[in-house]
Amino acid sequence: MLIHSAAQLLTPSAQPQRGSRMGELSIIPNGAVLIEGETIAAVGESADLLRRYPNEERYDASGHAVLPGFVDPHTHLVWASDRAAEFEMRLEGKTYMEIMTAGGGIQSTVNATRSASTAELIAQTARRAQDIFALGTTTAEAKSGYGLEWTSELKQMEVLLELDRQGPLEIQPTFLAAHAIPSGFGDRPDAYVQQICAQMLPELKNWWERHASKRPLPFVDVFCEKGAFSLEQTRLIFTTAQELGFPLKVHADEFENIGGARLAIEMGAVSADHLVKTSPEEVRLFGSSSTAAVALPLTPFGLNELEYTPAKAIIAANGLLALASDLNPGTAWCGNMQFVIALACRAMHLTPAQAITAATINAAAAIQREEQLGSIHPGKQADLLVLRVDDYRHLAYRFGGNLVKDIFKKGRLYQNPC
CATH class of the missing domain: 3.20.20.140 (Metal-dependent hydrolases)
Known part of the structure; x- marks a missing residue:
């Protein structure tokens, strides 16, 4: 599946962050993620991935921020x-x-x-x-x-x-x-x-x-x-x-x-x-x-x-x-x-x-799983969240509700009933 057109695609580094690097989210505007099986296969700009993978099943994330689970x-x-x-x-x-x-x-x-x-x-x-x-x-x-x-x-x-x-x-x-x-x-x-x-x-x-x-x-x-x-x-x-x-x-x-x-x-x-x-x-x-x-x-x-x-x-x-x-x-x-x-x-x-x-x-x-989880990079497990909003900062700005629209776990889509 190709997730495309995300308003913000958050791709924090594949390894843990410390000190002055803490909080580097490496946001890709209009970002895309290709999932193959349970794994992330490619990450980049939507125009590029849509051109390279024209025949994949698509998930339109327009207007939504996407981040790691x-x-x-x-x-x-x-x-x-x-x-x-x-x-x-x-x-x-x-x-x-x-x-x-x-x-x-x-x-x-x-x-x-x-x-x-x-x-x-x-x-x-x-x-x-x-x-x-x-x-x-x-x-x-x-x-x-x-x-x-x-x-x-x-x-x-x-x-x-x-x-x-x-x-x-x-x-x-x-x-x-x-x-x-x-x-x-x-x-x-x-x-x-x-x-x-x-x-x-x-x-x-x-x-x-x-x-x-x-x-x-x-x-x-x-x-x-x-x-x-x-x-x-x-x-x-x-x-x-x-x-x-x-x-x-x-x-x-x-x-x-x-x-x-x-x-x-x-x-x-x-x-x-x-x-x-x-x-x-x-x-x-x-x-x-x-x-x-x-x-x-x-x-x-x-x-x-x-x-x-x-x-x-x-x-x-x-x-x-x-x-x-x-x-x-x-x-x-x-x-x-x-x-x-x-x-x-x-x-x-x-x-x-x-x-x-x-x-x-x-x-x-903190659970010795940084090689498989925690960021959106090729080779890692396809665990992603699609937010109901277009800006990740709403996760901190708002509180008491649920801003998660859909969830991808090991590449499988779970549509959130909440």
Whole structure:
């Protein structure tokens, strides 16, 4: 298919952008894209591609901006039930950690998720997957973490692989058994850490090699935070995971700085996420690191907090900045990357071009998929969005709606009902 006559065709660089280059969208007015199968075959001006490929099926994008599909590199997509009551508690003055200590928070969702059948989890998660796909997310990282014991954690991984198989949303799974200290281990957290290292991670690798051997190993993530997993515990889990060949991710500096970002950089993690309390010294470390700094602006928004990831400082330090939604039932039940872009521009002072870059090619790098996803270049996967508007800046200018008209995923056209 030949997509032609796009008012703006956004072709950010094929590799992640840092520093002063952050936000280079390389816009082609009246642009065109040729898709062959699941892959982008050619990119250029419409007059040229229409002349070279006169017999291709055509999609007229006149009056519309076309850009890469959004990559969301941090979601908690699979869970059961909700935590609406806790939202009310926060409005009454309870903090996230106070709710968690009282038995709410993650443990509340753990109880519901453990009780749900695989079929129930697939049904609930599939609806969320469909929703975020309609909003322009064509690939999403998605974590386990609402089981906190092997059987339930594995059940979530099975759900993620099945939903990836069903599509159209492409899912990159992450194993997050180290999301919280489960009930029964409150006074002996090291015993749970030992269970993750000695039992869960080896069993996960064996299971993955039997059931998903054609895929890369999933990420292993840890919530490194006061009240969750200490720096020492995180290092132990990371070391075990790394020895088994798993790539690493970390939740760090969301509420307090205990050194999680520094550890992630030291150990070569693919990304460190949240980074609200990251120190200026640690921000500078991202500039000489391959570890992506993933900002999740919906989380402080959802918690009604005023402090956000220091995104401009990360860019100034030459760090690799990405954006994600943190879709989850407790603090940010929202997977709308369009709203993430709009909020990042307001709360973290990114330009629209920088925010789109952080949600496409840089976000792809945060899940090690920059060679296949995140930009419109020949040889990459044909994941594209056709907007209802002719100027990409409306993605930041407007908020609360859906500006995605149509979606191409692996070359297939999905007409958006929203």
